[in-house]
Amino acid sequence: MQIIALLVLLLCVLPAFSTPLDELMGGESSLPKQPLQMAELVPDHANSDLLAVRQGKVTLVMQKHTARLRPINSRKLDSSGREVLPDMVINWAQSELGEIIPDKRHLILSDNPYWDYFVGVGMLWPAQQKNGVRRVSMPFALVEKNENCVHNGVVVFDIDAANKAQHFYYQISSETCAYFKADFWGIGATIQTPEVELDSKQIIASYHHAKQQRLFTRPLRALTDKNPKLDVENFGLPKAVAATDMSVFGLVIDDVHYVSDCQTRAGLYPFCEQMVLPSYSTAKTLFAGVAMLYLEKQYGDLFEQPINKWVAQCQGSNWEGVTFAHLLDMSSGNFDSAGYAVDEASKQKLAFFTAKSNQQRLDFACNHYSRKKPPGSTFVYHTSETYLLGAGLNAYIKEKLGKDADIFNDVLHKQIFQPLGLSQITAVTRRTQDSTQQPYSGYGLFFSRDDLVRLIRFIGLQANASQQSSLLSSVHLQAGLQQNPENRGLTTDYAHIRYQHSFWAKKFDKRSGCKIPSWVPFMSGFGGITLALLAHGNSYYYVSDSHQYDWSEAVPELNKLNLICDN
CATH class of the missing domain: 2.40.160 (Porin)
Incomplete structure (x- = not known):
């Protein structure tokens, strides 16, 4: 002693x-x-x-x-x-x-x-x-x-x-x-x-209010309590993605957010709930798509608006008959190559991605490609078309709300993000570095992982909301989420993948364990980002950066939870 x-x-x-x-x-x-x-x-x-x-x-x-x-x-x-x-x-x-x-x-x-x-x-x-x-x-x-x-x-x-x-x-x-x-x-x-x-009280209260809006979280391994045969590591695609290339991954089941750790090259990241995640091209849905669906519900005439009415740089025969809806579907008919990502990955496209001014970006978007197919007939992946749509939406909303109105500040953030109580991480988007400060629309948003899953949840709920309570156009959203079997959307280079109203959709059949074919809508982003809207209002996501866009490795585990097949 x-x-x-x-x-x-x-x-x-x-x-x-x-x-x-x-x-x-x-x-x-x-x-x-x-x-x-x-x-x-x-x-x-x-x-x-x-x-x-x-x-x-x-x-x-x-x-x-x-x-x-x-x-x-x-x-x-x-x-x-x-x-x-x-x-x-x-x-x-x-x-x-x-x-x-x-x-x-x-x-x-x-x-x-x-x-x-x-x-x-x-x-x-x-x-x-x-x-x-x-x-x-x-x-x-x-x-x-x-x-x-x-x-x-x-x-x-x-x-x-x-x-x-x-x-x-x-x-x-x-x-x-x-x-x-x-x-x-x-x-x-x-x-x-x-x-x-x-105003310390306001700063503290605002942050604590945002924390209270988060979904309840549990570690992914908690799913094995009722599903002992489940291998939760496969949700992180370990055969295809190194642990240090996977920022986060997780599932939402019955409004519980099952989360991974946040691995770094120096151990676990200690602020996982606050890790800043880029949208990349999931913004084609979460910005351009959601803004379109909101404004269509408000005004009822947005999808058929001709782009040449709202963007002065897009004139001539290439733009005759091209509507906002065609740009949302990336089907203007103007392209160099219809091969998947050939135009998007070309050296010429760097002129668009590195441009700092709105004028430079519009010059490329309006003038670089020529008409090859009728509008609405052929899907060709062009971020420049989503940017062009954002410019059109900005012009449209200025006519409706006044010259100082902004498609991000006054529509997406004010009408969607703020009412959902999303974190401050979402409050600013990437814009051109000029006096116009045009939002990128097709990329350039930022989220926490909770922001992402609550946005996915919001979209899923909106598809089946009543006409009186919905904020988004139900008809167009249901089409994008594959709830209209008569219209699966535009074909892509892959027979089992479609694209409609900014949503991708993947077909799962008997080979994936589905007795009848099931179409799962999802969003995709550069580097290896997937946000999937699963059966029964649930979701699966991963955010990575090793160019892994195929999430088939996770499908057997999702099937064990009955999250893929409609039957």
């Missing part, structure tokens, strides 16, 4: 063990050659009653000489200069739960030539080697300028009541970005300002 008492006494009087993070934050150690483990960057739990200061402002000033970038099998993008992150300004309020809540948790545009950024809600914990200093671990994400690529990480900084300059450490060990994978890590200096005008 005396030995035990002595050990306890020693533990009480000796200074806390210095970790690599403590040494970095104290300026006592040079930058490590390798990133730390994610588990070293967060506390075991948040600490609420640690600091009298309940709000403040911190500016994280990046330093090039202490910034590191290590490409991971990436050869398509020059990494020179990309190791320097943007300076980040964070106005924050501390909740009673020890949460450090930034007032802006959406995409923030920066002066950095390569990156914009997100910051999320962090956790407060004591800094072991510094009396009176408290440590904040916070999720953040880099987003490539003009693009949808997202790199998720953690930043750790210290705050104290005396507002002394402190160090911070940041690290990124995962991404959803097929063409540029890299580890980032480094240290910098903080500038602290405690006296800032913030």
Whole structure:
């Protein structure tokens, strides 16, 4: 007993063990050659009653000489200069739960030539080697300028009541970005300002309201409690996708969200619920499709609007008879090659994807391709057509609501995202970098995984809502969701895949265990993103970046749960 008492006494009087993070934050150690483990960057739990200061402002000033970038099998993008992150300004309020809540948790545009950024809600914990200093671990994400690529990480900084300059450490060990994978890590200096005008109560209340809207979550393995033969790992497509290339995957069954971990190259990501996910081309449905269906329900004449009435650049014989509906279906009849993704992956298309102004993008969308087939007859995958549709929708809504109206702010976000209580991550979309600031429409949205599944749920419920309660055009939505057997949509290069009103659909037959053919609608995004609307109002999704678009590996497990076949 005396030995035990002595050990306890020693533990009480000796200074806390210095970790690599403590040494970095104290300026006592040079930058490590390798990133730390994610588990070293967060506390075991948040600490609420640690600091009298309940709000403040911190500016994280990046330093090039202490910034590191290590490409991971990436050869398509020059990494020179990309190791320097943007300076980040964070106005924050501390909740009673020890949460450090930034007032802006959406995409923030920066002066950095390569990156914009997100910051999320962090956790407060004591800094072991510094009396009176408290440590904040916070999720953040880099987003490539003009693009949808997202790199998720953690930043750790210290705050104290005396507002002394402190160090911070940041690290990124995962991404959803097929063409540029890299580890980032480094240290910098903080500038602290405690006296800032913030409505702390509103910031905290708004965040807690958004948290309350989330679906109830359980780990995927919980599904095996009632289904012991289920192999939940197959939902992550392990034969086709490396664990570090899979950002998230999961299922919603009876309004319970069964979730995966968020694997990184440095262990599990500690802020999985806040991981920023890019939409890529799922926005063709979640932006262009949903906005179209909403406006059709409101005004009743949208699908047949001619594009040449609303976009002055699209004139001449190529655009005669082309309607908003044709653009939603990517069937304008204007293309170079009808082969799947031949036009989309061509070098010429880079002129569209790298264009920074609305005029440049419209010039390409309206003038690059010539008429090959009648409108509405042939599906050819063109993101430029969805962009063109977005421009048409913006012009249409300005006539209805006024010259300052915006298709994203005043329709999609105000009428759909906000009423659903989606996270602040969804509040800003990618736009052209000019005075027009035209939303991309076909990509450029951002979500948490909860945002994604609740949007999928909303779409499924809307298809069968009453005429009085529905927000979206039921007839067109039901067609897109394969509820009209007489019209499966346009054929693609694959006999078992159709496309209609921005939704893909995949046919499952006896080979997949279905007694009668079943069509499953889904959304798809660049790099390997699938959002599938399954039987009985349930859903399956995965977000990855190794170009795996075939989710057949998950189908046997989905069948064990009776989620694929209609019969």
